[in-house]
Amino acid sequence: xxxxxxxxxxxxxxxxxxxxxxxxxxxxxxxxxxxxxxxxxxxxxxxxxxxxxxxxxxxxxxxxxxxxxxxxxxxxxxxxxxxxxxxxxxxxxxxxxxxxxxxxxxxxxxxxxxxxxxxxxxxxxxxxxxxxxxxxxxxxxxxxxxxxxxxxxxxxxxxxxxxxxxxxxxxxxxxxxxxxxxx
Numbered sequence: 744x745x746x747x748x749x750x751x752x753x754x755x756x757x758x759x760x761x762x763x764x765x766x767x768x769x770x771x772x773x774x775x776x777x778x779x780x781x782x783x784x785x786x787x788x789x790x791x792x793x794x795x796x797x798x799x800x801x802x803x804x805x806x807x808x809x810x811x812x813x814x815x816x817x818x819x820x821x822x823x824x825x826x827x828x829x830x831x832x833x834x835x836x837x838x839x840x841x842x843x844x845x846x847x848x849x850x851x852x853x854x855x856x857x858x859x860x861x862x863x864x865x866x867x868x869x870x871x872x873x874x875x876x877x878x879x880x881x882x883x884x885x886x887x888x889x890x891x892x893x894x895x896x897x898x899x900x901x902x903x904x905x906x907x908x909x910x911x912x913x914x915x916x917x918x919x920x921x922x923x924x925x926x
Contacts, residue, residue, distance in 0.1 A: 760871070764835060768819055829875050868888050
């Protein structure tokens, strides 16, 4: 098990990748500047809020804020990290408690699906892949156990009461998005 202190600074590709994972859970905006390239991007931004769909440290920080707002106590346990040239892969377990609604968006930024908080804990395995350039993350993608997470949080199979909560939360999220879009 490799739970490195995420504040340790190193230009080693493996350390940079591991640090970026821990930064997602609890790093500041400035921490993202240290590990994400200006044009760095993640392929995992498809369902994220519009502010998290761009490139660079600011978009990664918005992605982290989105996850942290939904999952209290977000943390990652690092199991393995392997480097091959400019590629690093990290096998981890992500943990947290679903304490806030998580809003998934369409490619054009509209509200797609909302899962209201269940208060349930989860722990899922993930494999993260990074391309490192000049000591920073240039590209990221991941394989996650989304079905396992959905089952642990009670999203599937959904019960009728939870489906009603989802519909109400979606209506609320759409209303908030419209209010924010007004000048």
